[in-house]
Amino acid sequence: MALLQISEPGMSAAPHQHRLAVGIDLGTTNSLVATVKSGMATVLQDEHGHALLPSVVRYTPDNKVIVGHEAQAQQSADPVNTISSVKRFMGRSLKDIADRAHTPYRFVEHHAHTISPSSLTGDGGSRSSPQPALIQEMGVNPQAHTKLLQLQTRAGAKTPVEISAEILKTLKARAEKSLSGELIGAVITVPAYFDDAQRQATKDAARLAGLNVLRLLNEPTAAAVAYGLDNASEGCFVIYDLGGGTFDISILHLSKGVFEVLATNGDSALGGDDFDHRIYCWVLDKVREASEHFAPLSEEDTRLLLTKARQAKEWLTDNHEAQIVCKLSNGSLVDVTLTAQQLVEITQHLVTKTLVPTRKAMRDAGLSIEDINGVVLVGGATRMPQIRHAVEDYFQQEPLTNLDPDKVVALGAAIQANILAGNKNDDDLLLLDVTPLSLGLETMGGLVEKVIQRNSTLPIARAQEFTTYKDGQTAMSIHVVQGEREQVCDCRSLARFELRGIPPMAAGAARIRVTFTVDADGLLSVSAREQSTGVEAHVEVKPSYGLSEDEITSMLKASFSSAEEDKKARMLAEARVSAGAIISSVTAALAMDGSLITATEKQAIETEIERLKTIADADDAHAINQAVDALNHATEAFAAARMNASVNRALAGKNLEDIKL
Amino acid sequence: MAITLTQTAADRVEKFLANRGKGIGLRLGVKTTGCSGMAYTLEFVDEMQPEDTAFESHGVKVIVDPKSLVYIDGTELDFTKEGLNEGFKFNNPNVKDECGCGESFTV
Numbered sequence: 001m002a003l004l005q006i007s008e009p010g011m012s013a014a015p016h017q018h019r020l021a022v023g024i025d026l027g028t029t030n031s032l033v034a035t036v037k038s039g040m041a042t043v044l045q046d047e048h049g050h051a052l053l054p055s056v057v058r059y060t061p062d063n064k065v066i067v068g069h070e071a072q073a074q075q076s077a078d079p080v081n082t083i084s085s086v087k088r089f090m091g092r093s094l095k096d097i098a099d100r101a102h103t104p105y106r107f108v109e110h111h112a113h114t115i116s117p118s119s120l121t122g123d124g125g126s127r128s129s130p131q132p133a134l135i136q137e138m139g140v141n142p143q144a145h146t147k148l149l150q151l152q153t154r155a156g157a158k159t160p161v162e163i164s165a166e167i168l169k170t171l172k173a174r175a176e177k178s179l180s181g182e183l184i185g186a187v188i189t190v191p192a193y194f195d196d197a198q199r200q201a202t203k204d205a206a207r208l209a210g211l212n213v214l215r216l217l218n219e220p221t222a223a224a225v226a227y228g229l230d231n232a233s234e235g236c237f238v239i240y241d242l243g244g245g246t247f248d249i250s251i252l253h254l255s256k257g258v259f260e261v262l263a264t265n266g267d268s269a270l271g272g273d274d275f276d277h278r279i280y281c282w283v284l285d286k287v288r289e290a291s292e293h294f295a296p297l298s299e300e301d302t303r304l305l306l307t308k309a310r311q312a313k314e315w316l317t318d319n320h321e322a323q324i325v326c327k328l329s330n331g332s333l334v335d336v337t338l339t340a341q342q343l344v345e346i347t348q349h350l351v352t353k354t355l356v357p358t359r360k361a362m363r364d365a366g367l368s369i370e371d372i373n374g375v376v377l378v379g380g381a382t383r384m385p386q387i388r389h390a391v392e393d394y395f396q397q398e399p400l401t402n403l404d405p406d407k408v409v410a411l412g413a414a415i416q417a418n419i420l421a422g423n424k425n426d427d428d429l430l431l432l433d434v435t436p437l438s439l440g441l442e443t444m445g446g447l448v449e450k451v452i453q454r455n456s457t458l459p460i461a462r463a464q465e466f467t468t469y470k471d472g473q474t475a476m477s478i479h480v481v482q483g484e485r486e487q488v489c490d491c492r493s494l495a496r497f498e499l500r501g502i503p504p505m506a507a508g509a510a511r512i513r514v515t516f517t518v519d520a521d522g523l524l525s526v527s528a529r530e531q532s533t534g535v536e537a538h539v540e541v542k543p544s545y546g547l548s549e550d551e552i553t554s555m556l557k558a559s560f561s562s563a564e565e566d567k568k569a570r571m572l573a574e575a576r577v578s579a580g581a582i583i584s585s586v587t588a589a590l591a592m593d594g595s596l597i598t599a600t601e602k603q604a605i606e607t608e609i610e611r612l613k614t615i616a617d618a619d620d621a622h623a624i625n626q627a628v629d630a631l632n633h634a635t636e637a638f639a640a641a642r643m644n645a646s647v648n649r650a651l652a653g654k655n656l657e658d659i660k661l
Numbered sequence: 662m663a664i665t666l667t668q669t670a671a672d673r674v675e676k677f678l679a680n681r682g683k684g685i686g687l688r689l690g691v692k693t694t695g696c697s698g699m700a701y702t703l704e705f706v707d708e709m710q711p712e713d714t715a716f717e718s719h720g721v722k723v724i725v726d727p728k729s730l731v732y733i734d735g736t737e738l739d740f741t742k743e744g745l746n747e748g749f750k751f752n753n754p755n756v757k758d759e760c761g762c763g764e765s766f767t768v
Binding site: 002005009045177179 | 673674676677680681687688690692701702703704705706707708741743744745746747748749750751
């Protein structure tokens with residue numbers, strides 16, 4: 001007998017068609033999987049009742065891969081083949097990893113183009129668009145040429161993507177076991193600061209694990225969703241995330257159901273583990289005070305003491321005193337008592353350390369304390385009362401803590417997955433992300449035509465028609481750019497591709513439909529299609545690759561401060577383009593039908609053309625437009641003569657009856 | 662006859678309703694789909710229909726439409742755990758045969 005869950009009114013699934021979807025928090029230290037059952041987000045546990053899966057993968061001598069607690073337990077015995085914190089290496093090249101000296105891993109470089117997800121899974125059938133007549137994947141993605149990082153293990157060189165995929169596979173198996181069915185997809189969370197290479201690596205890992213990614217979701221956004229902050233109409237929220245080894249602060253702005261990341265900051269080497277280490281050092285000091293001849297600790301004793309330190313820290317969350325008692329391998333006994341007050345004192349500097357990035361993020365977001373409508377605590381370390389007090393003091397309000405801080409990100413991801421899987425009514429649909437900068441393409445004269453405006457909610461698709469500039473033009477170069485400025489040279493170039501095979505037509509007659517599509521993960525694809533023949537070209541780009549928040553902000557600022565200058569440049573470029581167009585069409589007409597007018601008339605037109613050419617080289621848009629008008633005026637008689645001649649040609653030698661209009 | 666909930670099921674339903682923040686009860690029903698004829702449905706109720714029948718069990722309002730009632734009258738809804746999976750289970754005295762998975766049945 002199958003077990004049922006309660007559905008929303010009218011949303012019951014047919015048998016065997018349950019839309020099972022999960023949210024996955026793929027963390028640096030621990031990972032979790034959650035789902036929505038009977039309308040309630042719940043974290044799924046393994047057979048032993050553990051919700052947290054340590055993000056540790058071990059390649060064993062007998063060619064097995066083990067993930068989680070068991071792998072973690074063997075970490076010190078087999079450090080090279082037991083990989084932890086692999087998230088730090090996702091989408092990174094060797095030169096990005098500055099602190100590799102502190103890890104036991106053997107890194108190797110892998111010269112390769114971007115791993116295409118289809119080659120990973122072996123099925124290329126996931127692309128839904130029909131095969132275009134002409135595909136050009138241009139090498140604009142810088143990731144394609146960087147040296148990917150690999151870790152040398154006894155099972156061979158492994159990419160961080162492959163190692164992460166092992167964690168995801170374990171979580172997928174857990175979910176399918178506890179939901180008794182196949183998953184239709186997952187929402188996976190990533191830090192807000194993850195760039196496109198890191199996001200793409202996360203997606204690749206999911207595909208490798210056989211998971212369909214419904215969406216990547218920013219971790220702070222997931223935390224906000226878990227608290228239902230998306231139901232508020234508008235406001236600014238702070239997500240304070242102190243995990244095992246990393247600290248992240250994010251400031252989100254919510255408006256009309258869309259979360260925008262205003263600022264992120266953090267410390268990638270600060271977390272709960274540092275508090276354990278501080279207690280451990282304190283215990284050692286105490287022991288040394290008591291007996292002067294204290295031998296250096298063995299590795300085993302160090303681990304034992306660190307575990308005791310962590311237990312003491314956790315105990316002190318709800319108690320005033322913790323006793324740290326253990327017997328070391330040399331037979332000596334450690335027995336010290338740590339009070340909650342002492343813990344606060346010895347870890348005060350660590351708490352203060354989190355407030356530095358917090359202040360920076362607030363400054364970057366341009367907000368003051370009064371602007372903050374809510375503070376969410378994420379990460380196990382935020383259970384410590386001293387952290388809660390520090391956050392409360394700084395933000396002058398009580399932080400939200402009623403959800404388990406270890407689980408809040410996974411729960412938010414599960415809620416989002418449930419909506420994306422179609423298990424809720426449409427009016428609950430969330431739109432969560434926006435394009436940080438406008439996307440457009442280059443038109444004649446080096447101008448930018450914006451196709452998708454900045455801050456458009458994702459996913460989005462916009463199409464616009466363009467045409468040819470010259471008679472008989474059979475190819476068109478499409479240059480995709482990102483930015484707010486009017487001129488291409490001031491924006492960031494993303495991709496360039498060509499549409500060939502346009503049938504020869506008069507300038508302006510071809511209709512080329514260019515479609516920009518940005519999916520829910522922020523990945524852009526651009527396609528161009530000539531409407532009469534259906535020839536098509538297509539390119540996929542990653543718009544925000546390598547653009548940090550700072551760069552985005554400065555690009556935005558430049559667009560505001562240069563607005564006037566940009567407008568002038570645009571007018572000048574436009575005037576030049578129209579001058580060029582009229583010169584080329586009049587010249588062509590003179591060559592073809594010059595005999596229709598007198599030599600004097602022809603002379604007059606040629607003079608105007610020369611004058612316009614000279615003026616177009618100068619920087620006065622107004623003068624150019626006037627010269628264009630003058631040329632237009634000078635050619636009026638000529639145009640009329642051509643019109644008559646062409647009518648005569650069409651009618652010559654035909655009876656009245658033959659001409660049926 | 663009537664539709665009843667076990668105490669465990671009733672506690673769960675109350676918890677889920679509270680978490681959802683709205684809804685007046687639980688709707689049990691059958692749909693004529695599935696590999697052996699009919700399938701159970703289980704939904705939250707925001708609005709009762711005029712033809713619905715309502716039962717009360719351990720403080721939970723159970724709502725059934727008249728077409729479904731003939732197939733499930735006498736059912737006791739339980740909440741159980743099977744391995745890692747947990748959920749609601751229909752103990753329906755009218756059932757003659759079930760498909761292997763138990764998601765659909767014949768009477």
